[in-house]
Amino acid sequence: MPRVLVIEDEPAIAMVFQEFLSEEGYEVIVAFDGVAGLDRLRRGPLPDVVIVDLFMPGMGGREVIQSMRAEPSFAHLPVIVVTGAVPDARDFPPEGSFQALLGKPFELKAVLQHVEQLTAAPASELI
Amino acid sequence: MESQRYGARQDDWAGAKSERMILPARWAVIAIGVSLLLFFYKGENRLFCSALILGAIIYNAVAAVILKRGGSLAAIGYISVIVHGTLGVLGLLATGGIHSPFHPVLTLVLLAAAIRLPFDEALLIGTVFLCLFALGCWLVVNVNEPGHISIFLGLNTVALVMLGTLSREQAAAKEAFAQSEERYRLLVEGVKDYALYMIDAKGRVVNWNIGAERITGHKADEVVGKHFGCFYPPEDVKAGKPDCEIRLAIEAGHHEDEGWRLRRDGSRFWASDVTTALCDENGKLWGFARVTRDTTERKRFVQIAAHELRNPIAGVKGILSLLRQRVTDGKPLQSFGRLSEVMEREIDRLSVLIGEILEAFYLQEGRLETKRMPVDLERVVQAALSPYLVTVEGSRLECRTCPDMIVLGDAHRLEEVIRNLLSNAIKYSPAGGPIEVVLSSRGQRADVFVRDTGVGIPREQIGRVFEVFFRGSNLAGRDPGGMGLGLYISKAIVEEHGGRIWAESEEGTGSVFHVELPLYQRKEVS
Numbered sequence: 001m002p003r004v005l006v007i008e009d010e011p012a013i014a015m016v017f018q019e020f021l022s023e024e025g026y027e028v029i030v031a032f033d034g035v036a037g038l039d040r041l042r043r044g045p046l047p048d049v050v051i052v053d054l055f056m057p058g059m060g061g062r063e064v065i066q067s068m069r070a071e072p073s074f075a076h077l078p079v080i081v082v083t084g085a086v087p088d089a090r091d092f093p094p095e096g097s098f099q100a101l102l103g104k105p106f107e108l109k110a111v112l113q114h115v116e117q118l119t120a121a122p123a124s125e126l127i
Numbered sequence: 128m129e130s131q132r133y134g135a136r137q138d139d140w141a142g143a144k145s146e147r148m149i150l151p152a153r154w155a156v157i158a159i160g161v162s163l164l165l166f167f168y169k170g171e172n173r174l175f176c177s178a179l180i181l182g183a184i185i186y187n188a189v190a191a192v193i194l195k196r197g198g199s200l201a202a203i204g205y206i207s208v209i210v211h212g213t214l215g216v217l218g219l220l221a222t223g224g225i226h227s228p229f230h231p232v233l234t235l236v237l238l239a240a241a242i243r244l245p246f247d248e249a250l251l252i253g254t255v256f257l258c259l260f261a262l263g264c265w266l267v268v269n270v271n272e273p274g275h276i277s278i279f280l281g282l283n284t285v286a287l288v289m290l291g292t293l294s295r296e297q298a299a300a301k302e303a304f305a306q307s308e309e310r311y312r313l314l315v316e317g318v319k320d321y322a323l324y325m326i327d328a329k330g331r332v333v334n335w336n337i338g339a340e341r342i343t344g345h346k347a348d349e350v351v352g353k354h355f356g357c358f359y360p361p362e363d364v365k366a367g368k369p370d371c372e373i374r375l376a377i378e379a380g381h382h383e384d385e386g387w388r389l390r391r392d393g394s395r396f397w398a399s400d401v402t403t404a405l406c407d408e409n410g411k412l413w414g415f416a417r418v419t420r421d422t423t424e425r426k427r428f429v430q431i432a433a434h435e436l437r438n439p440i441a442g443v444k445g446i447l448s449l450l451r452q453r454v455t456d457g458k459p460l461q462s463f464g465r466l467s468e469v470m471e472r473e474i475d476r477l478s479v480l481i482g483e484i485l486e487a488f489y490l491q492e493g494r495l496e497t498k499r500m501p502v503d504l505e506r507v508v509q510a511a512l513s514p515y516l517v518t519v520e521g522s523r524l525e526c527r528t529c530p531d532m533i534v535l536g537d538a539h540r541l542e543e544v545i546r547n548l549l550s551n552a553i554k555y556s557p558a559g560g561p562i563e564v565v566l567s568s569r570g571q572r573a574d575v576f577v578r579d580t581g582v583g584i585p586r587e588q589i590g591r592v593f594e595v596f597f598r599g600s601n602l603a604g605r606d607p608g609g610m611g612l613g614l615y616i617s618k619a620i621v622e623e624h625g626g627r628i629w630a631e632s633e634e635g636t637g638s639v640f641h642v643e644l645p646l647y648q649r650k651e652v653s
Contacts, residue, residue: 010438010441010442011469012438012439012441012442012443012445012446012469012470012472012473013438013441013442013445015442015446015466015469016441016442016445016446016448016449017445019449019462019466020445020448020449020452023453023458055431055434057611083434084433084434084435084436084437084438084441104434104437104438104440104441105437105440105441105444105445106441106444106445107448108445108448108449108452
């Protein structure tokens with residue numbers, strides 16, 4: 001069963017991801033902030049795809065992606081960025097460091113499409 | 128002594144007349160030089176002056192009197208002052224007429240009358256004149272109209288130098304203009320919230336006000352003379368944005384723009400710019416006036432507000448899509464109760480959030496209305512506590528107050544502050560520890576504190592808790608009421624009441640939030 005790590009501080013949105021992706025046959029792990037998300041990655045088991053919110057109190061999505069890309073054991077993992085605001089180029093993670101972008105509010109179909117696509121592709125093609 | 132001196136001069140005059148045809152070459156050179164200078168001098172009387180001086184050279188005269196605008200007298204000779212009309216006659220009497228030696232004191236009186244000088248100024252000018260006469264200089268005074276004279280100084284015999292034009296009205300107008308210019312300069316330079324500066328037609332900074340210094344960090348001497356493109360990030364300069372703004376300002380008269388600009392330390396701020404083209408009276412482009420406002424905070428506010436509003440909407444929309452899909456797929460509506468509960472909570476949150484955003488917006492605009500009435504703080508604290516006393520939280524609350532704590536202000540707003548502190552204390556004490564609310568007096572000030580035994584605030588964040596949209600990072604998940612605006616609004620309300628608010632905390636052991644307000648001094652009625 002493909003595994004998805006959701007790093008999202010909004011309980012309602014995290015819940016939607018969890019309910020929806022579980023129904024679609026994924027194992028969903030939820031972390032409520034960036035630190036917990038990275039901790040989850042370090043402890044393993046590694047997910048097949050990471051969904052991360054861009055703006056979170058404390059460590060945001062940008063820093064999470066930066067830290068992920070710096071650690072060889074999970075630098076290759078595909079990332080879907082979720083955001084509720086139109087971010088400035090400076091706040092945004094560098095181009096190429098994430099594979100998909102979802103604007104809030106999002107369509108569940110779009111979520112599934114991205115997750116399916118990224119979990120199907122071999123990791124070597126992503127980066 | 129006086130008569131001797133005049134007599135001697137008359138002798139000189141007679142002598143000069145007799146030597147009229149053998150004018151020394153050096154004087155001729157000086158006189159021609161001066162007449163040429165006067166010719167090129169852009170004054171009203173230049174041609175006439177020039178002609179008269181030439182005449183003086185030819186006739187080897189001593190000085191010239193110039194009149195214009197219907198002036199009936201033009202003389203070359205031994206005369207100092209001639210004025211119009213009645214004053215003209217008096218002037219002739221005073222000076223003894225044409226070709227007569229002048230009388231300095233009467234001249235002075237006439238001068239003062241002619242230009243309507245106040246006594247002290249006339250005295251000053253008169254003293255200067257007397258000194259000049261004593262040095263053997265001669266004066267030529269051109270009176271155009273009362274209140275406006277041109278003064279020429281005759282050196283030796285023929286060299287005439289224009290001293291300047293004195294005009295009572297002009298001087299007053301000049302002074303008023305200088306004063307208004309100074310006031311305008313002070314106004315522009317003193318504006319702190321806006322960067323106001325001018326750039327010339329080539330885009331170089333001409334002047335710099337205090338607001339520009341505050342916003343960009345650049346001092347005037349660092350930027351004056353530099354191209355204004357130095358305030359733009361390299362990518363904008365590369366894309367030709369500064370020149371484009373100038374071009375658009377020329378085309379439309381003025382141009383408005385928003386974008387990132389650079390501070391002196393290299394950091395960026397979001398700026399809102401207005402560039403206005405400045406032309407002289409002939410329509411020739413002189414330069415541009417630029418008004419720049421730092422709107423980084425506002426941009427951040429709007430961005431975060433949009434993000435915060437989208438979060439509950441995304442939650443509700445996600446749940447609705449989930450439920451719809453289950454219905455469409457004919458799947459059982461599992462966890463419907465829990466999902467609808469979450470939706471309801473998100474909608475409540477949205478409603479609270481809109482209220483808070485509006486309140487914060489009014490605060491930033493300085494439009495938050497607060498009453499100023501004597502308020503009993505004991506009642507305020509009890510009112511703020513009451514909603515919690517009836518819930519489970521009540522058993523955790525310990526409250527100690529004291530009577531007669533009167534402050535001047537808005538009871539409703541102050542209650543909001545205490546409620547915010549209480550709600551935070553409850554939210555950040557997930558384990559359900561006790562919460563203490565204490566009202567006491569400290570000299571002329573009232574002190575209310577709310578103490579919890581919750582998660583506390585990390586040391587590096589304690590200074591930021593009152594910032595707009597700040598939220599503690601050490602709380603998993605979020606409470607429906609938590610938008611990061613409560614403390615920001617509370618701080619503004621407390622400061623509006625002349626008080627202060629601060630936090631003391633240690634991570635893991637809890638936090639104390641203090642509100643200190645000045646007590647209302649009741650005037651004793653005897």
